Amino acid sequence: MSSLNYQHFHLVGIKGVAMSALAQILFDMNKNVSGSDVAEDFVTMDQLKRIGVTIQTSFLEPLPDGTDCIIYTAAHQSKNNPQVQAAIKQGLPVYSHAEALGLLFQEKIGIAVCGVGGKSTISAMIAWVLGVTCREPAFAVGVGSIVGLEKTGSWSEQARYFVAEADEYVTDPTEVDASKRRPRFSYLKPKMIVCSNVLHDHPDVYADLDATKKTFTNFFNSLPAGGTLIIASATGTEYVLREDIKKSTYGTNDEDDFRLEKNTKVENRMIIGRLWHREESFELKLGVPGFFNLLNATAAFAASLKLDIPEAEILDALSSFRSTKRRFEYLGEKQGVRYYDDYAHHPSELKAVIAAFEQWEPDSRKVVAFQPHTFSRTKALFSEFVTALAGVKELILLDIYASAREGLDSSISSKILAEAVQRESPETKITIVANFQDLAEYFRNDLKSGDVCITLGAGDIYQAHGFLK
Structure with missing residues (x-):
């Protein structure tokens, strides 16, 4: 990873789901990883123990010997965190999690999954489909675990794609000047964006739904010429996009490019729906509950199809998906x-x-x-x-x-x-x-x-x- 050419990374707030996934990626790169966080247990502890990370339980402790790069999150005072301040005074390179993730996107064909609700599951589903169909991806999913994958962050030099969640929250909410609060996903430069929903979810940084939609629109328009946007039709139509962006919609509307019928059934602990694409229908089966998960699977189907994976392989892979930690x-x-x-x-x-x-x-x-x-x-x-x-x-x-x-x-x-x-x-x-x-x-x-x-x-x-x- 030429953009982050360091050996010992110290992650401030390492127990968070996004930071834990990044720690696993750095581990796969044969980097030394340490971190700091509060003392309480998080859903990420099993993953962090698996890679043998040493975790300090006070932000007042000195940085570990040999540390040559610091990565922080918004959770613990951002740049005002004592360890981050110590690193700055020592002249060490300091990155936000979003900046580090953005540098990873430069190394692969990036697939960013955004939206209020569904982005973790859709990210995991796409990574699952790529893995099951022998197209091993790199990925970063903000959950405690993914059943069957047994890790939430993965990296290899051979991986062609990098699948990651893209968060609309700001990198530094402590920034007094609101105009300088930059959305985390603005650091990412993906080739494909999947958007599950756009709702007003962070009133501490976005005044209303219109402000939220403006932020998402800017992200969509950061796609390169010929980039792909797969967006839930339920998000509305008021997004002004560049003409060179390839847009597909999914949802339950007749005009959707990928349409899921509203009628479903549950048989033998599988929820079954019918998916339409280009006048052809497919039976979509999932081992995780909920119509919303069938919609998530529809998004994953659309993304996987855009990656030239055959329909039958995608559907078979999705039927074996067993969700993630803390998602039903x-x-x-x-x-x-x-x-x-x-x-x-x-x-x-x-x-x-x-x-x-x-x-x-x-x-x-x-x-x-x-x-x-x-x-x-x-x-x-x-x-x-x-x-x-x-x-x-x-x-x-x-x-x-x-x-x-x-x-x-x-x-x-x-x-x-x-x-x-x-x-x-x-x-x-x-x-x-x-x-x-x-x-x-x-x-x-x-x-x-x-x-x-x-x-x-x-x-x-x-x-x-x-x-x-």
Whole structure:
């Protein structure tokens, strides 16, 4: 990797899913990798242990001997992090995660997957199809693990393609001058972009949906002449694109280039749909629940077809895909109760996952536990959260999980959210617990054999499952 020609990389915030994937890539390049982060466990720990990374649990510790490059994220004060500041004072090269990812894109044919909801799964699906069809890719997917691939970041000199998530969040949210806050995906120069959705998801950096759409439009237009954009038709049509960009749409509309029929069925733990392309139809089968996952698979099908993989090979590969960690992940059965977990944290994601949960487990008592993620998102999208949660028969709400990027906001709380949901849906049974430890206790005392439960949220709610025996 000529653009990052260093030997010992120190990753500040290494336990994050994106940084963990990058650490695995650097490991594949035979680089020395160390890192620092908070002491708590993350979903990435197994991957980091696999590659033997030494992790400091304080940002005040001195940089490891031999460190010659620092990579940081927005999660821990960005450039204001003590270790990053120490590196700058020592004259060491410093890159944001987005800048490092952008340099990797220069080495391969880049496939960037963006959007609010679906980008992790679509990225994993494309990497899976390429791998199963013997077109081994390099990839970086922001999840804890991918079933069957056993890693979330991979690199080889022989790989032709590099598949990676492209995040619209800004590199440095601590930047006082908002005009200098650069979207993370603006550093990437892909040949293909897949976009799953465009929604207002980061009110701390984007004022509204229009501002979000403008940011995505700029990214789409960064494609080179002849570049490919595969975009969900549900995102709308108000994106002004250059004429030399090859655009394809996917969705459920008759005019979509890749059209998924709305009617589906579940047989033998497979969800089955029908996909149309150029007046030809295909049976699309997935071993992961939800119509939204069939849409994700449709996007992966379209991208793979653009890479000249035959339809039959793509469909066969997708039928063997078994999802990623924290994406409608089946965790197993304990005391007769079946448990699932999902990262859903935006109202649109909640609606999709809850609908899939109802379809996948039609005959059981179902309990939904949700941990709102960030005060700013909960407050800005409050009415959408109420709509998404109304109608759930049994709902458990945890206290809002505060991001490392924000402070407390007493004007919004899970109690306020619960009261609003109750007004909208009086028949919903709502329980509030403080944290994942209390949630595990609730599971032990209240759930019975035959029940099913799903935990939702981008915080630490998943850790409740570790307390169950």
